[in-house]
Amino acid sequence: MVAGIKRCVTGILVVAFGLIGIESAAAQSSDNVPPLTVLVHGGAGAMEEGRYTPEEERAFKAALVAALDAGYAVLETGGSAVEAVEAAIIILEDSPLFNAGRGAVFTRDGDNELDASIMDGATLNTGAIAGVTRVKNPVKLARAVMEKSEHVMFIGDGAEKFAKTQELEFVPRKYFKTEHRWQQFKDRLAAEKKSKQTQRAREEKYGTVGAVALDAEGNLAAATSTGGMMMKRYGRVGDVPIIGAGTYADNASCAVSSTGWGEYFIRLTVARDICAQVEYAGKDVAAAARDVIHNRLQSAGGNGGVIVLGPDGTFTMQFNSKGMFRGVKQADSSAEVAIYGDGAM
Numbered sequence: 379m380v381a382g383i384k385r386c387v388t389g390i391l392v393v394a395f396g397l398i399g400i401e402s403a404a405a406q407s408s409d410n411v412p413p414l415t416v417l418v419h420g421g422a423g424a425m426e427e428g429r430y431t432p433e434e435e436r437a438f439k440a441a442l443v444a445a446l447d448a449g450y451a452v453l454e455t456g457g458s459a460v461e462a463v464e465a466a467i468i469i470l471e472d473s474p475l476f477n478a479g480r481g482a483v484f485t486r487d488g489d490n491e492l493d494a495s496i497m498d499g500a501t502l503n504t505g506a507i508a509g510v511t512r513v514k515n516p517v518k519l520a521r522a523v524m525e526k527s528e529h530v531m532f533i534g535d536g537a538e539k540f541a542k543t544q545e546l547e548f549v550p551r552k553y554f555k556t557e558h559r560w561q562q563f564k565d566r567l568a569a570e571k572k573s574k575q576t577q578r579a580r581e582e583k584y585g586t587v588g589a590v591a592l593d594a595e596g597n598l599a600a601a602t603s604t605g606g607m608m609m610k611r612y613g614r615v616g617d618v619p620i621i622g623a624g625t626y627a628d629n630a631s632c633a634v635s636s637t638g639w640g641e642y643f644i645r646l647t648v649a650r651d652i653c654a655q656v657e658y659a660g661k662d663v664a665a666a667a668r669d670v671i672h673n674r675l676q677s678a679g680g681n682g683g684v685i686v687l688g689p690d691g692t693f694t695m696q697f698n699s700k701g702m703f704r705g706v707k708q709a710d711s712s713a714e715v716a717i718y719g720d721g722a723m
């Protein structure tokens with residue numbers, strides 16, 4: 379495991395990078411004010427070193443930095459954690475690089491069906507949507523569900539009807555049809571016909587984006603957005619819009635956004651389990667996330683990762699896949715991003 383040290387205005391933050399992810403050891407300033415913090419992920423999966431060209435790596439990292447900067451700018455100007463996670467996710471949804479919004483993967487029928495959720499750790503208010511096909515930014519719709527409806531989740535046509543009442547932007551379905559995802563879809567169809575379904579092929583189906591944030595009021599929030607798993611069947615809904623599986627935030631424990639093989643994250647209620655271990659067992663966020671990802675998820679046969687942030691600004695990013703697009707921006711330090719399992723930034 380390689381260790382790095384990162385300085386921030388609130389003190390010295392020790393960050394350890396390794397196969398299992400990144401952990402912060404101490405985050406509070408001497409006056410006990412938790413540092414403004416944003417963490418993002420752009421999906422976990424089969425991204426071993428050498429998979430991407432240097433230009434591709436630069437593009438992924440630039441998008442992660444842009445998302446961190448957007449989220450952090452909100453916090454710095456007194457915005458809420460909810461606004462910050464939404465701002466960060468919009469950048470990643472608008473990028474064709476990630477499996478969310480514009481870069482969504484294709485279903486088995488060659489469609490794009492998008493899921494998203496958001497949660498406010500101060501109130502436990504939350505909103506989620508599943509199976510939308512024409513809303514440009516699913517995270518905005520999830521936030522509208524949270525703030526402008528008396529419900530928690532809308533699906534499909536109903537979700538889009540609600541989006542219309544909120545005057546959210548609609549795009550033609552072809553907006554989501556990016557060339558590289560279409561090619562991936564056709565390659566996968568061809569491989570399946572030859573029954574070449576490898577572990578790597580399964581891992582390549584992921585790519586969700588997520589963000590967690592801590593604002594100046596000490597409030598946490600989490601949000602996650604996805605095109606789901608490549609080749610998913612009609613109407614399949616994964617963990618992303620399932621509160622407690624793909625997303626959870628509670629000021630009493632932590633904020634979590636997940637990525638990976640959604641069915642396992644639902645069965646294990648990954649996000650809530652991490653927060654419950656913090657809340658009931660008194661674990662720190664790193665210990666709780668390690669247990670859920672490296673013991674429970676691993677033994678169940680699932681894979682993926684999480685970004686986790688506590689109300690004191692301690693954070694962790696854990697994954698049991700080859701890599702995870704991820705990054706953090708805390709206090710006045712610059713954004714740090716990584717892709718591979720060695721955690722090099």
Ligand code: ASP
Binds near residue numbers: 682
């Ligand atoms: N968790 C997402 C799902 O199962 C996929 C991903 O993280 O990329 O829908």
